[in-house]
Amino acid sequence: MELSVAQWLLVVCLVAFPLLYEWSVSFKYFCKMAFYNGWILTLAILAIPICAVRGRNVENMKVLQFMLLHIKYLYGIKIEVRGWENFNIKEPYVVVSNHQSSLDLLGMMEILPSRCVPIAKRELMYAGTAGLACWLAGVIFINRKKTDDAISVMTEAAETMLKEDVRVWVFPEGTRNHSGSLLPFKRGAFHLAVKAQVPVIPVVMSSYKDFYCKKERKFTTGKCTVRILPGVHTKGLSSDDVPELADRVRGMMLEAFSQMSSERPGKGPGGVH
Ligand SMILES: CCCCCCCCCCCCCCCC(=O)SCCNC(=O)CCNC(=O)[C@H](O)C(C)(C)COP(=O)(O)OP(=O)(O)OC[C@H]1O[C@@H](n2cnc3c(N)ncnc32)[C@H](O)[C@@H]1OP(=O)(O)O
């Protein structure tokens, strides 16, 4: 039997792909990241018609959450959550969390409270099907290049939180940061909480460095701990108190992050359970 050129190419690809995947850490990294994004874009195709039935509505966030929850199993990432009790607050609140990578989506979906929407950069709205799904789920988009516009969107969000009983999730570092620490915090999340007079609940995701590193193109299986810290109240605070509030919350998060980073399996809390 004679093979055509196309068939030969297919055979070579089928043999080369798994070999490259196993031999090259970088190739594996690129494949896993490409599949991550591609799979989310594909899931969004399914989510869009389901969400469209309700129109733009924060309840649609549950649909996205449900559809994304299995991804941690595909990637062999074990997520341990601590501090669930700190989410036992009926009133709206602002969640602030560290932002290492787009993989944060996994930790976020693991604990996302009901009626909670993230604040995202406007560019995400144009990320094809994922952008449309986010819009339908009520994600709040801000233009980071236009501070005044971003502030007015967030001021409107403070009103919506109270009127419509909505919680908001903000990444106060304002960008992804995989440096092993926390960047200085932007102030928006804290102005938002003070304006609405609602608590700030800090969430810290442990460093991914054992299983994921963009610089080294490393992406293996691993474990991540997500800690929900006690809420910080803002009743009676004014905008003058925002810098101190932001510093205090960052201090709490940095302490938790450093503590979690120093924990290793078998040593202290967070080891093997
Ligand atoms: C199945 C299918 C699935 C599909 C798929 C699903 C995915 C479903 C999940 C998506 C998940 C997305 C996750 C995305 C994650 C990101 O996109 S992260 C990037 C976007 N997020 C952020 O930027 C964080 C929020 N940013 C901020 O809060 C920033 O403060 C702002 C509002 C953008 C302003 O930025 P800035 O000008 O660079 O920073 P900043 O120094 O903080 O502010 C300047 C001044 O304005 C003041 N200010 C700031 N905010 C305010 C305010 N609200 N009121 C009054 N004054 C204010 C500050 O106090 C400061 O004044 P001074 O203190 O210097 O006097």
Ligand SMILES: CCCCCCCC/C=C\CCCCCCCC(=O)OC[C@@H](O)COP(=O)(O)O
């Ligand atoms: C037809 C257009 C096709 C567009 C293809 C875009 C591919 C994107 C595919 C899937 C989107 C996955 C949604 C992941 C959400 C995580 C968001 C995220 O991590 O955004 C980064 C942002 O926080 C900070 O941005 P920078 O670190 O400042 O940068």
